[in-house]
Amino acid sequence: MIETPRGTVDHIDLLVLGAGFGGIAMADRLLREGRGRDFLVLERAAEVGGTWRENTYPGCACDVPTALYSLSRHANPGWSHSFGRQPEIFDYLKKVADRIGLRERLVTSCEVQSAAWDADSSSWVVETSKGQIRARHLVAATGALSAPSVPNLPGLENFEGQVFHSAQWRHDIPLEGKRVAVVGTGASAVQFVPEIAPITEHLTVFQRTPGWVLPRLDRPISDSRRRWYSRIPLLQRIVRGRIYLGRELYVIVFTRAQFLLRFFEWFARFYLFMHVRDRAMRKALTPDFSIGCKRILLTSKWLPALVRPDVTLVPDAASAVTPTGLVAGDGSEIPVDVIIFGTGFQPTEPPISRVVTGADGQTLAEHWGGSPRAHNGVTVAGFPNLFLLYGPNTNLGHSSIVYMLESQAEHVARLLDLSDNARNRTIEVRPEAQAEYADRMDRELAGTVWNEGGCSSWYFDSSGRNSLQWPTFTFRYREQLRDIDPATYVVG
Numbered sequence: 201m202i203e204t205p206r207g208t209v210d211h212i213d214l215l216v217l218g219a220g221f222g223g224i225a226m227a228d229r230l231l232r233e234g235r236g237r238d239f240l241v242l243e244r245a246a247e248v249g250g251t252w253r254e255n256t257y258p259g260c261a262c263d264v265p266t267a268l269y270s271l272s273r274h275a276n277p278g279w280s281h282s283f284g285r286q287p288e289i290f291d292y293l294k295k296v297a298d299r300i301g302l303r304e305r306l307v308t309s310c311e312v313q314s315a316a317w318d319a320d321s322s323s324w325v326v327e328t329s330k331g332q333i334r335a336r337h338l339v340a341a342t343g344a345l346s347a348p349s350v351p352n353l354p355g356l357e358n359f360e361g362q363v364f365h366s367a368q369w370r371h372d373i374p375l376e377g378k379r380v381a382v383v384g385t386g387a388s389a390v391q392f393v394p395e396i397a398p399i400t401e402h403l404t405v406f407q408r409t410p411g412w413v414l415p416r417l418d419r420p421i422s423d424s425r426r427r428w429y430s431r432i433p434l435l436q437r438i439v440r441g442r443i444y445l446g447r448e449l450y451v452i453v454f455t456r457a458q459f460l461l462r463f464f465e466w467f468a469r470f471y472l473f474m475h476v477r478d479r480a481m482r483k484a485l486t487p488d489f490s491i492g493c494k495r496i497l498l499t500s501k502w503l504p505a506l507v508r509p510d511v512t513l514v515p516d517a518a519s520a521v522t523p524t525g526l527v528a529g530d531g532s533e534i535p536v537d538v539i540i541f542g543t544g545f546q547p548t549e550p551p552i553s554r555v556v557t558g559a560d561g562q563t564l565a566e567h568w569g570g571s572p573r574a575h576n577g578v579t580v581a582g583f584p585n586l587f588l589l590y591g592p593n594t595n596l597g598h599s600s601i602v603y604m605l606e607s608q609a610e611h612v613a614r615l616l617d618l619s620d621n622a623r624n625r626t627i628e629v630r631p632e633a634q635a636e637y638a639d640r641m642d643r644e645l646a647g648t649v650w651n652e653g654g655c656s657s658w659y660f661d662s663s664g665r666n667s668l669q670w671p672t673f674t675f676r677y678r679e680q681l682r683d684i685d686p687a688t689y690v691v692g
Contacts (some may be wrong), residue, residue, distance in 0.1 A: 214239035215335035220250015222341035222589035222605045229609040244311040248297045252289045257369040258395035260286035263498045267440045268600040277429030283418045316557040322624045341589040347546040355521040365541045381536040389542030394501035408517035412491040416498040450598035455648045465491045475503035484515035493653025558583040570662035573638040579629040587612045593641045595668045611681035626692040633688040644671035
């Protein structure tokens with residue numbers, strides 16, 4: 201049994217795991233149902249917010265315009281910038297949770313330890329840090345960017361200084377006057393490096409692979425514009441629609457007209473030349489793959505930070521750690537006091553996959569065998585009444601994941617209606633439908649810049665398959681989720 205705001209509960213119709221954007225989107229959809237489905241949301245932390253609660257590193261912000269990076273029914277006219285900062289997005293999610301009445305159905309500081317399908321009762325048996333609960337349906341909304349990735353560098357355990365990952369920022373460790381090493385040059389590093397460079401004694405950045413950099417066209421949103429958005433919400437919806445359509449045009453470039461990427465690449469080279477005049481450094485910062493193959497780094501501060509006299513770029517990845525420093529690829533040792541890993545996450549191996557056990561006794565991770573597959577990115581054969589949000593092949597390279605999450609929440613609600621009419625109220629995708637869908641994803645991704653751009657990215661799983669990216673327009677995804685073919689599922 202679990203203690204909830206409404207009392208002790210040992211059985212629930214639906215359990216949502218995670219209270220980030222996905223969990224809140226699912227709760228919002230369920231709370232809009234006229235019949236009020238009985239559900240709870242379990243959150244391992246003490247507050248909602250997901251990645252926007254966890255990531256508090258200096259300079260943390262979104263690289264999708266805030267007008268698009270919000271729930272469609274809960275616009276925020278008060279954004280201070282065109283690209284939202286972490287504190288604002290976190291505050292926004294808390295306010296939405298309050299507004300929709302989620303607090304009455306939210307159990308915080310409750311970590312899921314295991315979830316196993318019980319065929320006899322046609323329900324999920326979920327063990328948590330606060331007790332056991334059974335649920336007819338399970339929605340895993342734990343996200344793809346929740347498990348920080350730390351490279352296994354030899355000697356790391358013997359380092360005498362401080363070590364942490366950017367996703368678990370140690371605000372209690374002062375960086376003023378310290379020799380700091382940053383390992384990684386991805387989307388997080390390009391945000392926090394410019395913020396900490398001015399306060400460190402010296403900052404050394406270890407780069408494994410350079411990324412294409414374009415300026416983030418960020419601007420403050422004036423008070424008058426915010427007032428207009430508040431008074432006339434239609435204005436903000438028009439801006440949202442314009443940004444959405446503009447972002448969808450990128451799909452054509454990434455998938456069908458890749459020759460146009462040369463113009464973006466030319467501009468990125470020109471932008472690099474304008475900020476980095478040293479030829480050797482410019483060469484080290486120039487990728488050898490097509491722009492768009494990896495996540496494009498939108499930042500106006502990264503390149504100016506790298507040319508500071510108190511910042512050193514090491515173009516070779518760190519090879520080892522000594523008690524007092526890091527060893528570069530050329531064998532030289534660089535003494536440092538603090539190591540910060542900006543090395544991203546493990547999106548193709550989410551932690552939740554290791555604790556969810558299906559009908560055949562296999563965990564989701566074992567079932568996938570290193571290459572995640574799910575029909576529509578939502579349902580998995582062998583796992584009845586399990587629904588994934590931000591599942592395989594639903595990540596985007598051009599637009600807002602919130603749009604995808606809302607599409608999935610609506611899709612789950614329709615599947616729940618279908619299972620409600622069944623004798624045992626169970627629903628499971630057929631294996632052949634799932635396999636056919638995965639094959640289609642592979643075919644549509646073939647030839648895109650994500651697959652053929654000449655890079656090694658976190659879009660690829662351990663089998664070498666791109667199991668992360670959605671291959672085309674987001675409105676196509678919403679359309680395909682809207683129409684449900686009952687023959688695709690086993691409804692029991």
